[in-house]
Amino acid sequence: MRIGLLTPDPGHPLLAATAALLAPDHRVESLDANRDDLPPADLLGPGPLADVYLLKARTPQALALARHLEERGAPVVNSAAATAFCQDRTAMADLALRSGLPFAxxxxxxxxxxxxxxxxxxxxxxxxxxxxxxxxxxxxxxxxxxxxxxxxxxxxxxxxYLAGTGWDQKLWVVDGQVFCARRRSELAEPAGEPAEGGAFGPRELPADRAGLARRVGEVFGLDVYGVDLLDGPAEPDIVDINAFPGIRGQAGAPEALAALALRVARQGGGHRVPAPRDARRDTAGR
The missing domain is CATH 3.30.1490.20 (ATP-grasp fold, A domain)
Structure with a gap:
């Protein structure tokens, strides 16, 4: 199988570890999706496309390249539509609230x-x-x-502003597998305190939180994503949703991503390219 990484940073720990797992038996290629000096067709060059592309970039250039690949029949994880949708915080909040998710x-x-x-x-x-x-x-x-x-x-x-503990519950999902940690909120970063607080891994994660994280993927059409939850009295309010975040230091995350890439690659053109519910509804209505 050929797996393409759409990223300006193939050395990112998650991607590098995933590539190392795949490399013995599969070909992993990196493409700087943020280049703006060439149109997508020229950036890809001649020859066949990879069997699957992992989109670890969110710039306009990266999204244009991902859309071009999808138009040519290549599966992209996450889809260009789902990635772009999560960059608009107004659209994100509106869809989350209409879908019954506990969003601010x-x-x-x-x-x-x-x-x-x-x-x-x-x-x-x-x-x-x-x-x-x-x-x-x-x-x-x-x-x-x-x-x-x-x-x-x-x-x-x-x-x-919802009062909390000064921490966020960071939930990351890769193909339905949930990883988590408690990290300092970017709104409260006291000097001298650790960036990560207390034991908060999959064993400590309540089942309803894991279910909520998976529900976000269903609503927003995401395979690899992050959900930030408030840590405190008002939890489990969702603070933010991110397409393909870093997921650093999470044991098992590279393995989950490698397995997802191979599964989608084997499905080939039969892979359903996820999109947010709004995008799916708009397409169906045309």
Whole structure:
């Protein structure tokens, strides 16, 4: 089998470990999906496509390449549609809430200055998830004005601040297999405290949390993804959903990813390319 890695960083621990598991019997190829100097067809070059591609990138260039591969009949994990959908926090919250998932109530504004009647404290995030985006806890109007000056034209979402322990429950799913850890919230990072807190592995994960994580994959059409849950009195509110996160340091995750890649590769053109429910409904309605 030929397995393609769509990533600018094939040395990422998860991908490198997965490739090492596959390499003895299969051909693993890496393609820098973030290159913008060539169109997708030229970037791929001549010859047959790989049997499956793992999309570990979220840039516009990477998504365009993934869509091109899907149009040519190659299975991509996660699909371009599902990956792109999870970058829009407004669409994500709307679909999650309509699907009955415990997602934080979310309001959207074209800019910070257009937020209607903020109720402090609140959490502000860039509407479009990307590296270096805006994520901040806002306690008062002065802090909001300061952020508006720093991010004057940034579309944002606002969510009520929910008191927690200062930690997030990080759940990662690979083809239905759930991994987890407790990590410091990016809204609360006290100096000198460890980034990971206490024993919180699959054995400590309540069955309802694992079920919730798998339900997210069904709703959003994801095979490899992360679900961030609030750790505290208001749990299990979902804080964020990420397509193909790093999943670092999780025993068994490379094995699960390698098995998923081979399963999809063997299914070939018969693999159902997942998409969020909204995308599936829109396609069916055309």
């Amino acid at each position: 109530a979310t309001r959207t504004a074209a800019a910070l200055t257009e937020l209607p009647d903020p109720d402090y404290p609140l959490v502000i995030k860039s509407r479009h998830s990307r590296r270096g985006d805006l994520v901040a806890l806002v306690d008062d109007a002065a802090r909001l004005r300061a952020l508006a000056e720093e991010w004057p034209d940034e579309p944002v979402v606002a969510q009520p």
